[in-house]
Amino acid sequence: MSGVWPRGRTGTMLGVLSMRSNHAGFQGSVKTSANDFIVTEIDTLGRLLSESTAKTPRALGDTPAAPESCCPQSPCRSCPEPLELRREEVLGPFNSPSHAPVEGLSPAKGSTEHVAGTAPEGGHHEVGTLDSLLDESVNELLNQFACNIKDWWDSEYDPAAHPTEFSLGPVLDKRNRADLHSAIRQKFPFLMTVTKNNEILVKANTDYKQLCQLVSEEEAFDFLKFLDAKLENSKFSFKPDGNKEHRKAVHHFVSQKFGKLVETKSFSVTDLNGQQNVAIIVRFREKSLSRKRPAADCQEKQDIYTGFTLRKENLETLEAISYLSSELGVLPSDFSYTGIKDKKAITYQAMVVKKVTPERLKEIGSTIEKKGMKVYNIHSVCQHLRLGQLKGNHFDIIVRDLKPQSNDFSADLKERISEAIENVKTKGFVNYFGPQRFGHGQNVQTDQIGLALLNEEMVKAVKLFFTPEDTDDPVNQAKRYFLQSDDAKGTLAMLPEFKVREKMLLRALNRYGLHHEGCTRGWLSIPHSMRIFYVHAYCSKIWNEAASFRFMTYGSKVMEGDLVLSEDNVGENSSLNDRVVLPMVGHSIKYPNNKVGQWYHERLAKDGLQTCSFRVSALQLNTPGCYRHILKYIHNLSYHFLEDNEKGIKTEEDSHLNESKASLLLSFDLDPSCYATVCLREIMKCDL
Structure with missing residues (x-):
């Protein structure tokens, strides 16, 4: 693929998109063979995945990793919400209130005491459980339902005017139902769950609303989490309260609603100023805890998950999963991974497969090797992987047949290449989605299918597929x-x-x-992950065009109305330029308040889409959207000039390159969801 990236028949190509820098660049051939393009995943601990054990941890800089695709939850709950830049002032970040524990309350020996304002330990477990047991679209809708309930309560809503329950659908496995009940109540104590003919229904918890009339919302939230956790020997303390009549009302409410489960008593406590006060302490009745199934029994009955490192060559990630699922007799949806990897390359990535033992996975080793795959580091794990659950990717790339640009005769080729690499190392590159996101070179690209699905043109989408x-x-x-x-x-x-x-x-x-x-x-x-893949491809195409328009209109200068992330989300040393983001289109994002925002609305209208179009209930597709950095930077960059000869490759020591034999070896790391081909395009100033 010398000089020009194979272009699809639809015009979705990087050649029409603007670039960050203005150096001259050079020409060369990339991906002449799979061995010339090697991608190795970097796990969350910073270790390179390999054929044996994970290698030495590596740092990718201070900028936090962005998710691989649109966030599974609405931005108000998981995405850092960007701020609109208004003249010289940046508004303060939106953060959930933080609460410090009340001092002066000492837990009894051998017990765990939860004070209002602090959550029980293990607060991240429910998130992992929901991610592993719920389809991504259902998880999105559940989060939206929870947000709506809280918003409606805060605005004194009319219950008759809004949905009062949300269905998770039938959950046939009894253990999974039990885990879902607990996980939802732990994450959303203001919700309650019931089972009806194997169907789990989620409703507003009126007990929570009533309790909020007696104590703070913070106390009600933590108290109901405490109740559902049912930790042995644990206690819960409401905040000190000097009003006897008010304490009496709280005692009465807890006894009336939860008297079979817990008992309450008032105890004298000392506050931070040494003043005596009274607090209500709640503890479980012994007989209620005896009914709870031991944790060890639950653990033994969990589904089987097997983790492994997949090495694939000249295969798309989803194509590799299709092969594996066919050989193992499971569904493609039983596989989870952190991101899609290049096809024309050798790639190493983490995967987890559900309902398959390590021994069974080892049995198919020789069979899948014929398809260009190998599996390593096979081991049992507790749950599946999530998109974006990695620190980044490491790339080892050889660019062959180096030549100057056809109209460039002003400098030595070696100087041109060094200048280009150092320029991008310093200035970064526009964070476009690479052409592999769209199926480059294909007659129909994935974004076309995504647009048809968003417009609910189901027959057309099938024909395109x-x-x-x-x-x-x-x-x-x-x-x-x-x-x-x-x-x-x-x-x-x-x-x-x-x-x-x-x-x-x-x-x-x-x-x-x-x-x-x-x-x-x-x-x-x-599977849902495959349906949403096409929609995300369309969203990615729009983002690419928006980023190009942004640079053509404003350049790299930060402008009034831009969306920027707060320093808390990008690191202390990040400049304002590095904090500018553009939205991945969806129904729950905000747009820049300048020409770029206007461009978004006009562009979506051109495709017949409005904000509400990003919910396709018939296909269980719900795309809230998220935010993506415009600029990204290379980490841990090194490069060497090579000379090809019949005896192999050796390092080029001379100051002058033999253009007919010259090659360039590049080694670097990128954050998640960054494309090496996009970075190379910025360096070389040509489509690859």
Whole structure:
């Protein structure tokens, strides 16, 4: 792929997007073979994944890692909310209030005491449980329902005017239901859960609302978390209260609502000023705890999860998962990973598969090796992986056939290359999504399918999905036959087994038909992570165009109306330029209050989309959106000039490069969701 990146038939290419720097650049060939482009994941501890054990931890700088894709929750709960830059003033960051424990209360020996204003230990467990047991779209909707309940309560809402319950759908496994009940109540104490014919319903907890009329919302929140946790020998203390009548009302409420579970007593306590006061202490009745199932019993019955390092060559991540799921007899949705890796490369990435033992995974080693895959570091784990759950990626890249730009005769090639690398190292690069995000070189790119899904054009999306490439291999022969005949059953017989996504969709189409409803059922038959992939591709395309417009309009200068992250979210040493973000479109984000924001609205209108279009209930797709840094930087960069010869590659020692044999070895780290091909494009000033 010398000089020009293969371009798709739809115009989604990086060649039309503006760049950060204005150095001359150079030409070269990238990805002439898979060995020339090696990607190694860096785990959350900063260790390089490898064929053996994880290597030495490495630092990627102070900037926190951004998520790989749109956030699973609405921005008000998980994304750092950007601030609008107004002239010389930046508004203070939105943060949840922090509460310090009340001093002067000493827990009894051998017990755990929860004071109002502090949460019980293990507060992150419920988040992991919800992520592992709920489909991403259901998790999004649950978070939105919780946000709405709190907002409606705060505004004295009319219950008849809003939904009073939210369904998680049927959960057949009894253990999973129990885990979900506990996780939801721990994360959202103001909600309650009930089971009806294996279906879990989530409702507003009126006990919480009533308790908030007697004590602070903070105390009510922590008290209900304490109740649900049911930790043995634990106690809970409401804040000291000198009003006897008020204490009496709290005693009465707790006894009336939870008297079978807990008992309350008033104790004298000393506050920070040495003054005597009285606080209500709550403890569990012994008989109530005896009914709780031992934690060890729960642990033994958890689902099986096996973690491993996947080495793949010339395979897309989702294609590799299709192969693996076919061999192991599980669904593609049983696999989890931290991000999509390049196809034309050798890549190492962490994966977790559900319902497969380490021994079973080892058995297929020789079979999958024929498909360009190997598995290493196989071990048991407790739960699945999440997108963005990594510190970054390490790249080892060889650029061959180095040449100056066709119109550049003013400097030595070696000087030009060094200048380009150092320039991008200092100034950074525009954080575009790379062309592999869109299926570069394909007749139909993934963002087109995503747009059709957002517009609820289900039949069109299916037709685009099955549009063949120009090759005559069995897969494209089957796709071509389907578009000509609409024969889903016949096409099924033509497709190889590893094409799991295509087969799932065709089985549903054969059953339900090729009309709008049938195609909708077809899309629902494939895993949510694969459906949302196409929508995210469209959102990524819009972000790329917005970033290019932003640089063409304002350059790198920070402007009034820009969205910036607070220093708390990007590190103390980050300049204002480094803190500028642009929204990934969705229904819960805000836009810049300048020409860029206006551009977003006009661009979405051109595709027939409004903000509400990012909820497609028929496909359980809910895209709240998030924010992405415009600029990113290279970490741990090193580079060497090489000379190709018949005996192999050696380091080029001379000051002058032999252009017919010259190569460049680049080694560097990037944050999650950054594309090495985009960084190289900025360095070389040409599409790769």
